[in-house]
Amino acid sequence: MTLGPQPASVREARRYVGAQLSAAGFDAAAFVAELLVSELVTNAILHARTAMHVSVQPHGDLVRIAVADGSALVPQRRSHSVESGTGRGLLLVEKMASRWGVDSSEAGKVVWFELPRHPEADIDLWGDVQQA
Numbered sequence: 001m002t003l004g005p006q007p008a009s010v011r012e013a014r015r016y017v018g019a020q021l022s023a024a025g026f027d028a029a030a031f032v033a034e035l036l037v038s039e040l041v042t043n044a045i046l047h048a049r050t051a052m053h054v055s056v057q058p059h060g061d062l063v064r065i066a067v068a069d070g071s072a073l074v075p076q077r078r079s080h081s082v083e084s085g086t087g088r089g090l091l092l093v094e095k096m097a098s099r100w101g102v103d104s105s106e107a108g109k110v111v112w113f114e115l116p117r118h119p120e121a122d123i124d125l126w127g128d129v130q131q132a
Helices: 008-023 027-048 089-096 125-131
Strands: 052-059 062-069 099-105 108-116
Touching: 008 027, 008 052, 008 062, 027 052, 027 062, 027 089, 027 108
Parallel strands: none
Antiparallel strands: 052 062, 062 108, 099 108
């Protein structure tokens, strides 16, 4: 799915990912996947400011969700105060995904994450935010 760099793209990406996961039998992963793709699409809107492509690729009991954009800038996790309302998207991806990464391409980059069919629900993000 190709999306423009506007706020409505976050909602469109969530819906697309949810529908693709449901069709592939990954319903239990939908909540986490929709949250994480929201973070990646938001980052692309704020930092790349280019059109982006969202893909969902199931492989056995794993699914890889990727957001490709036209910027070569690699996302970096930042430290923000506990009161800050921004800057924790990559922390969420890091803690909730089985794996994640960034691949460079001629056209920019692809930021991706993988989830199992049944992701773990017991994640202590608050402790991680306080340490960040």
